[in-house]
Amino acid sequence: MKTERTGAIVVLLLGIGYLWKAFAMEDINIGDPLGPKAFPIFLGAIMTVLGFSLLIKPEAASTEKLFGRATFSVAALAGMLFIYSIAIGAIGYPVSTFFFLLLASRLLGEKISPAGIAIALFFSLGVFLLFTRVLDIHLPLWGMIRR
Amino acid sequence: MIEIFHHLVYGLQIATTPTNLFYAFIGCLVGTLIGVLPGIGPAGGIALLIPLTFGKEPASAIILLAGIYYGAMYGGSTTSILLNVPGEAASVVTTLDGYQMAQKGRAGAALSIAALGSFIAGTIGLVLLMLLAPPLARAALKFGPAESFALMFFGLSTVTSLAGKSLRKGMVATTLGLMLSTVGSDLPTGIIRFTFGIANLMEGIDVVVLAIGLFAVSEVLTSTEEMAAGEFVVEKLSRIWLSLKEFMQSLGAIIRGSFLGFFIGVLPGAAHVTASFLSYTLEKKMASDPDNFGKGDIRGVAAPESANNAAACGALIPLLTLGLPASAVTAVLYSALLITGIRPSPFLFDKHPDVTWGLIGSMYIGNVMLLILNLPLVALWVKVLRTPARWLFPIVMVISFVGVYSVNASSLDLLMATGLGILGYIMRKLDYPLAPVILGFVLGVLMEQSLRQTLMISGGSLEIFWKSPIAMILFLLSAIFVVLPRFLARRKGMHLA
Incomplete structure (x- = not known):
C-alpha cells in the first residue's frame, strides 16, 4: 500500500x-x-x-516490491546504459559497444574469457558494419577522439 | 466488376514481369530486415531506400518501395514477439500477447500466426481496395477535424479502459503519453513547450525513442532483476508450428481485424496504430475469456497483426484515388512517385494505370512472397531465443540503441531512452500499463491539432461536435466502452453479494 x-x-x-x-x-x-x-x-x-x-483511494497493492535484493543489478545496468549513451558519441560506436557488451554480460553472469571477448568483438564490429555499410545509417566510428 | 477483373489481370501482368518480380522480392526482403531491426520503421525504411529507385520505370520503383512497406510492417512484429521490442508504434500491441507466448515457449506459433494473419489481411485488404476505393475515398473526405478528433478519442478511451486492471492507472498512462506528445515546438504558433531549454527537444520526442525506452530497455532491466534474483526462467520451446486448432481459433480475429484495419486505414492520422490497438480491444471485448488476453492468447497476436496489414492497404486509398497522403508512409511513397515523375492526383488510375494496377498486382504477389519468405524464417527466428540471456539482452540493447541513435544521431536520445526505460521498469512494478503511453503519444499531436482546427472552424464553439453525427456516434461508443463494462461488473458484484 x-x-x-x-x-x-x-x-x-x-x-x-x-x-x-x-x-x-x-x-x-x-x-x-x-x-x-x-x-x-x-x-x-x-x-x-x-x-x-x-x-x-489507492488501488489494491501490486504484488511486487519496488526495491528488492536484485535492485543493485538493475541500478548497475541502468548506470552502464547511461555511460554507454554518452560513450557512443565520445569514443565511437564500435569501442563503446565492445566494452558495454563485455561488462553487461559480466553483470548478467558471463565470465570474461577469450570466447566472450571474441563475441563482444564480433557483435560490436558486425552491428557497426551492417548498419553503416549495408543500411547506410550513420554511426560514429571514433566519436570525438578523431575530431 | 468485369472491368475491375480486367484491370487486375493487367496489373498482374505488369507485376509478374521478371524485373518487377525481382523488385518485389528485394523490397519484401529488405523491408523484413528493416522491420526486424528496431527503430527504422516502414516510413524511415522507404525514405532511406528511395535512391534505389532512381532511373527505374515508375511502376518498378513503386513496386520496390511498396514491397519494403509491407515487408517492414510484417518484420516489425518479429522483435515484438521474440524480445518485447516493438520496432514501431503499431507493433506495440503485438508485444502484449506475442511476448507472453514466446515466454511460454510458443514463439513459433505467434510468429506463424503473424505471418498467416498478415497474408490473409493483406489479401482481404486488396480485394476491398479494388472494390471500394472510389466510394471510400469520398467517405473519407467527410472526416473533417471534428470527426478525426472523435475517432482518436474513441481509440484512446477503449484502449485505456481495457489496458490494465485499473481504469485510473490506464488513464494515468494515456495522459502521460499525451503529455509527452506536447514536448517541443507548437506547430501553429511556434511556441516552445516543455523543453526545459534543451534545443534537441524542440522537435519533440521521437516515437522510436519512447517505444524502445519504455519497452526494450525496461524489459532488459526487468529481466536483469529476475536473473539476479534467480527467478529468470527460460521456457523450453514447445512445438514450433501452429496447430490447426490455434489457426481456427484465430481465424475470426484475423477476419475482423482485417476489415476493421482496412476501414480505419483509409482515415487520416496514425491509422495503422489506432487500427492495431482497436482490433485488439475488439477481440478482448468479444472473447468469452477476456482474462486470457495479455497472458499469451494467440488471438491477441492475430488481430492486431491483421489490422496493421489491412490498414496498410486502406492507407493507399487516399493516395491513389485523391492524391492525398494520409500517413507518414504514404507521404514518403507520395514523394517517391513525384521523384519518378508522377504526380498523385484523383486521375492517377486513368493517367497511369500501369503504376496503380501494377502496384495492386504486385501487392498480391508481395503477399505470397512474404508468406514464402517468412514461414521458413520462423524456425530461424525462434533460435534467437536459444541465445544465452546473459548475451541476448546486451545484444538487444546494442541493436536497439542503433535504432534510437539513427533518429537524430544524438546521445540525448539515448539518454532519454534509458531514462524512459527506468520509468517503464517502475511502471511495470506498480502495475501501470505501458501500451497506452505509446498510443497517447502517437495520437496526442494529431488530437490537439484536430481539436484546434475544429474550434478554429467553429469560432470556438463546441457545437460543431454535436452537429456531426459521425463524431457523436464515436463519442457515444467511447462512453459505452468505458462505462458499460464497469456498470455490468458492479451489477454482477451486487448480485453475487
Whole structure:
C-alpha cells in the first residue's frame, strides 16, 4: 500500500508540475480559440485529479516490491546504459559497444574469457558494419577522439 | 466488376514481369530486415531506400518501395514477439500477447500466426481496395477535424479502459503519453513547450525513442532483476508450428481485424496504430475469456497483426484515388512517385494505370512472397531465443540503441531512452500499463491539432461536435466502452453479494 501511495504522489507531483509549466507558458491565439496552452492545462488537470484520486483511494497493492535484493543489478545496468549513451558519441560506436557488451554480460553472469571477448568483438564490429555499410545509417566510428 | 477483373489481370501482368518480380522480392526482403531491426520503421525504411529507385520505370520503383512497406510492417512484429521490442508504434500491441507466448515457449506459433494473419489481411485488404476505393475515398473526405478528433478519442478511451486492471492507472498512462506528445515546438504558433531549454527537444520526442525506452530497455532491466534474483526462467520451446486448432481459433480475429484495419486505414492520422490497438480491444471485448488476453492468447497476436496489414492497404486509398497522403508512409511513397515523375492526383488510375494496377498486382504477389519468405524464417527466428540471456539482452540493447541513435544521431536520445526505460521498469512494478503511453503519444499531436482546427472552424464553439453525427456516434461508443463494462461488473458484484 505504501508503494501505491508513493506512485500516487509521483503522479500528483507530475500533474502539478506540468500544470504549473503550462500556466507559465506564453500564449498566442490569433484566430486559434484554444491556443498552445489549453490542451496542456487540460492534461495537467486530469493528471492532478488522477494523482489525488489514487492517493486518497489507492488501488489494491501490486504484488511486487519496488526495491528488492536484485535492485543493485538493475541500478548497475541502468548506470552502464547511461555511460554507454554518452560513450557512443565520445569514443565511437564500435569501442563503446565492445566494452558495454563485455561488462553487461559480466553483470548478467558471463565470465570474461577469450570466447566472450571474441563475441563482444564480433557483435560490436558486425552491428557497426551492417548498419553503416549495408543500411547506410550513420554511426560514429571514433566519436570525438578523431575530431 | 468485369472491368475491375480486367484491370487486375493487367496489373498482374505488369507485376509478374521478371524485373518487377525481382523488385518485389528485394523490397519484401529488405523491408523484413528493416522491420526486424528496431527503430527504422516502414516510413524511415522507404525514405532511406528511395535512391534505389532512381532511373527505374515508375511502376518498378513503386513496386520496390511498396514491397519494403509491407515487408517492414510484417518484420516489425518479429522483435515484438521474440524480445518485447516493438520496432514501431503499431507493433506495440503485438508485444502484449506475442511476448507472453514466446515466454511460454510458443514463439513459433505467434510468429506463424503473424505471418498467416498478415497474408490473409493483406489479401482481404486488396480485394476491398479494388472494390471500394472510389466510394471510400469520398467517405473519407467527410472526416473533417471534428470527426478525426472523435475517432482518436474513441481509440484512446477503449484502449485505456481495457489496458490494465485499473481504469485510473490506464488513464494515468494515456495522459502521460499525451503529455509527452506536447514536448517541443507548437506547430501553429511556434511556441516552445516543455523543453526545459534543451534545443534537441524542440522537435519533440521521437516515437522510436519512447517505444524502445519504455519497452526494450525496461524489459532488459526487468529481466536483469529476475536473473539476479534467480527467478529468470527460460521456457523450453514447445512445438514450433501452429496447430490447426490455434489457426481456427484465430481465424475470426484475423477476419475482423482485417476489415476493421482496412476501414480505419483509409482515415487520416496514425491509422495503422489506432487500427492495431482497436482490433485488439475488439477481440478482448468479444472473447468469452477476456482474462486470457495479455497472458499469451494467440488471438491477441492475430488481430492486431491483421489490422496493421489491412490498414496498410486502406492507407493507399487516399493516395491513389485523391492524391492525398494520409500517413507518414504514404507521404514518403507520395514523394517517391513525384521523384519518378508522377504526380498523385484523383486521375492517377486513368493517367497511369500501369503504376496503380501494377502496384495492386504486385501487392498480391508481395503477399505470397512474404508468406514464402517468412514461414521458413520462423524456425530461424525462434533460435534467437536459444541465445544465452546473459548475451541476448546486451545484444538487444546494442541493436536497439542503433535504432534510437539513427533518429537524430544524438546521445540525448539515448539518454532519454534509458531514462524512459527506468520509468517503464517502475511502471511495470506498480502495475501501470505501458501500451497506452505509446498510443497517447502517437495520437496526442494529431488530437490537439484536430481539436484546434475544429474550434478554429467553429469560432470556438463546441457545437460543431454535436452537429456531426459521425463524431457523436464515436463519442457515444467511447462512453459505452468505458462505462458499460464497469456498470455490468458492479451489477454482477451486487448480485453475487
